[in-house]
Each structure stands twice: as C-alpha cells, then as structure tokens.
Amino acid sequence: MNKKIIIIVVMLLIIISSLALYTSTLKTNSGNQTQITDMLGRDVQVPINVSRVASFSNSVTVMLYMLAPNKLIGWDSNRSATQNKYMDTQYQTLPVLGGGKKDANYETFISMNPDVVFVGHGTTVNDVNDMQEKLGVIPLLDVEGDNNLTNIDDSITFIGKIVGEEKKASNLVSFHQKMLSEVTSKTASIPESEKKRVYYARDSTGLMTNPSGSSHTQLIDICGGINVADVPVTKGTVGVSIEQVLKWNPDIMIVSDLTFYQNVYSDPLWQNVKAVQDKQVYLVPNSPFNWFENPPGANTILGIPWTAKVLYPDKFSDMDLKNLTQEFYSSFYYYNLTDDELNSIITSSGLKL
Structure with a gap:
C-alpha cells in the first residue's frame, strides 16, 4: 500500500508540475501581447514588440515607411524607377505584396508573416472584421484620417505608437x-477676390482632375487657393473638356x-488658358512620393510649403523651401539630398531658387 501511495503521490506531483509549467507558458505568451483599440474602436491583441508591418492602403504604407522603414516588409503596389530615384536601394527592393483592401492578395500577406497589418480610411467595422477573418491570426488595425491633412496627426501618432x-x-x-501655421497665418487674410484660381491636371491629357472638396486637392484649399473644378465630389478623378478648362481659365x-x-506650353489646345499664357504651370515632385496627392497623406506635408510658394511666391519669399526639403527628406525619407539633387527637385517643378 505504501508503494502505491508513493506512486500516486509522484504522479500527482508530475501532473501538478506540468500544469504549473503550462500555466507559466500561457502567462508568458499573454505577456508578449497587448490590447490595442484601433481607430474604428475595435479591440485587437497585438505583439508588444512589433518588428514586421505591412499595409493594404497606399497612404498608410507611406506613413509606415516614414516612421519605421526597417519594419516595413513590402509595398502594397508597384513603384516606378522615377519614384525610387530618391530612395535607398534597400527599400526599393522590398517585395510588392498587393494591397487594395477587400481585393488584397491575402495569401502573400500571410506568407510574409507580419506582426501587424494596417488598413486605411474608408472601411466599415464589418469590412475590417471580414478582412481580419481572411488574415487569420495576424492582427489587423484600422487607421482613420490617413488621407486627410486636416486630421492626419492622430493617425501618425497612432501608427507611431x-x-x-x-x-x-x-x-x-x-x-x-x-x-x-506658417502658411495659414499668411493666407487667411487674402480676400476672396484676390485668391489664385487653380486647376489640377492629373494625367497625360491634362483633362482628368479632382474636384474641390476632394482629399486629392486639399493643398489648394489649405494654401489659400480656389480649386476651379467646381464639379460634384467623387472618390476618384473626373474627366473634363478643354472647353470647360477655358471657361474656368485658371491663374x-x-x-x-x-x-x-x-x-x-507648345500644345495648341492649351494656348488660350491663362495659366499657360502666363507661364504658371507647375509640376508636382513625386520621388520618393508625390508632394501633392497620389496618395493624399503624410507625403503631402512637404507639399504645403511648395504649394504655398507656387500660389503666392511674394507672400512666401522668406520661406526656405530648400532647407525644408532637405530636413524632410533626411528625417522622414532617410535620404540625404545633394545640392544638385535638391536644386533639381525644386527647379524641375517650375519654381525658381
């Protein structure tokens, strides 16, 4: 009987020890996670130490690059050689994962084993939950305001955390x-009658634009201009005729x-447009990311001083765009521009140094 009791006691000790080890393991695993409330109010468990991130949305991908390039595991869409001109080669060669929210390439994202995946504005809670189901155990966090300069700071702070x-x-x-602050303090007092009238041409024909009120043309409003494309706001671009542009006759x-x-300047179709006649056509810098839109987002922060100088060069003659560009590229694009590169970016856009 004593032997049986001893055996039973030993077995119980083994079981208790195993349970203690299992419980300890659970606590350790739980300790590696933390609960985050995303910007749609969803509670999501994410790793405390995030080292691999990706995004379904272009504007969020850009922000991830600006804040933590060494943690970004891939681009959501293809990049051109022109876009890569002012980007370190180690980031140029990141794989393309294939974003697009609902129609994203989920298999590729899962195979890359990210710690967290982000999705940007424009999705409902149900949409995000459906996307989360497709991602399986990989946590998905929603970001709101990522494409809107009027409230983008919260999304920057959220992603940074x-x-x-x-x-x-x-x-x-x-x-x-x-x-x-610097720009709006000077443009706020411009009378409506003296504001510059601006047309944004998006494509190779010049006849695709984004209307007033669109996130794609926010910089015109922020910098005190008037977007002449007074047509119904849509999510995408709108096509217009040259006759309509001539009626608007932008400055x-x-x-x-x-x-x-x-x-x-040599196309007969555009010769009677005031901006063309006055040599007031400007090309948006777009390497490594577009300064004006495409996507609208954190990349367009540098577009604020650029657009201000395009619209009101006299009012902003004391604004040093060269220094601002150098600082922005060094701090957030991880690229130190040479003097020649810096001068080329600015003069190629149509601005004078």
Missing part, C-alpha cells in the same frame, strides 16, 4: 503643424504628369 516610434511620429506631427495649373508638363 504601434511600431514603437513615438518620437519620430511626434517630430512628423510637429513639422506638419509648423507648416500649417495657375498644377500638374502631376511629366509628359503633359513638357508639352503644355
């Missing part, structure tokens, strides 16, 4: 607030397509 770059996020928010044209910019 997740990726462990609160200081970098704070610096980007400070740069943004400084630019907004300034901002364009994103290099081919159109190179040809607009």
Whole structure:
C-alpha cells in the first residue's frame, strides 16, 4: 500500500508540475501581447514588440515607411524607377505584396508573416472584421484620417505608437503643424477676390482632375487657393473638356504628369488658358512620393510649403523651401539630398531658387 501511495503521490506531483509549467507558458505568451483599440474602436491583441508591418492602403504604407522603414516588409503596389530615384536601394527592393483592401492578395500577406497589418480610411467595422477573418491570426488595425491633412496627426501618432516610434511620429506631427501655421497665418487674410484660381491636371491629357472638396486637392484649399473644378465630389478623378478648362481659365495649373508638363506650353489646345499664357504651370515632385496627392497623406506635408510658394511666391519669399526639403527628406525619407539633387527637385517643378 505504501508503494502505491508513493506512486500516486509522484504522479500527482508530475501532473501538478506540468500544469504549473503550462500555466507559466500561457502567462508568458499573454505577456508578449497587448490590447490595442484601433481607430474604428475595435479591440485587437497585438505583439508588444512589433518588428514586421505591412499595409493594404497606399497612404498608410507611406506613413509606415516614414516612421519605421526597417519594419516595413513590402509595398502594397508597384513603384516606378522615377519614384525610387530618391530612395535607398534597400527599400526599393522590398517585395510588392498587393494591397487594395477587400481585393488584397491575402495569401502573400500571410506568407510574409507580419506582426501587424494596417488598413486605411474608408472601411466599415464589418469590412475590417471580414478582412481580419481572411488574415487569420495576424492582427489587423484600422487607421482613420490617413488621407486627410486636416486630421492626419492622430493617425501618425497612432501608427507611431504601434511600431514603437513615438518620437519620430511626434517630430512628423510637429513639422506638419509648423507648416500649417506658417502658411495659414499668411493666407487667411487674402480676400476672396484676390485668391489664385487653380486647376489640377492629373494625367497625360491634362483633362482628368479632382474636384474641390476632394482629399486629392486639399493643398489648394489649405494654401489659400480656389480649386476651379467646381464639379460634384467623387472618390476618384473626373474627366473634363478643354472647353470647360477655358471657361474656368485658371491663374495657375498644377500638374502631376511629366509628359503633359513638357508639352503644355507648345500644345495648341492649351494656348488660350491663362495659366499657360502666363507661364504658371507647375509640376508636382513625386520621388520618393508625390508632394501633392497620389496618395493624399503624410507625403503631402512637404507639399504645403511648395504649394504655398507656387500660389503666392511674394507672400512666401522668406520661406526656405530648400532647407525644408532637405530636413524632410533626411528625417522622414532617410535620404540625404545633394545640392544638385535638391536644386533639381525644386527647379524641375517650375519654381525658381
């Protein structure tokens, strides 16, 4: 009987020891996670130490690069050689994962084993929950305001917290607030009758634009201009006729397509537009990211001083765009521009040094 009792006691001790080890393991695993409330109010468990991140949304991907480039595991869409011109090669060669929210390449995202995946504005809670189900155990966090300069600071701060770059996020928010303050303090007093009338040409024909009120043309409003494309706001671009552009007769044209910019002054179709006649057509810099839109987001923060100088060069003659560009690229694009590169970016856009 004593032997049986001893055996039973030993077995119980083994079981208790195993349970203690299992409980300890559970606590350790739980200790590696923390609960985050995303910007749609969803409670999500994420790793405390996040080292691999990806995004379904272009604007959020750009922010991830600006805040934590070494944690970004891939781009959500293809990048051109032109876009890669002012980007370190180690980031140029990141794989393309294939974003697009609902129609994203989920298999590729899962195979890359990210710690966290982000999705940007424009999704409902049900949409995000469906996307989370497709991602399985990989946590998905929603970001709101990532495409809107009027409330982008919260999204920058949120992402900075997740990726462990609160200081970098704070610096980007400070740069943004400084630019907004400097520009709006001067443009707020411009009478409506004296505001520059601006047309934004998006494509190689010059006849695709984004209307007033669109997030894609926010910089015109922020910098005290009037977007002449007074047509119903849509999510995408709208096509217009040259006759309509002639009726609007803008003072300034901002364009994103290099081919159109190179040809607009010699194209007979555009010769009677005031901006063309006055040599007031400007090309948006777009390496490593577009300064004006595409996507609208944190990359357009540097577009605030650029657009201000395009619209009102006399009012902003004391604003040193070269120094601001150098600072922004060094701090948030991790690229130190040479003097020649810096001069080329600014003069190629149509601005004078």
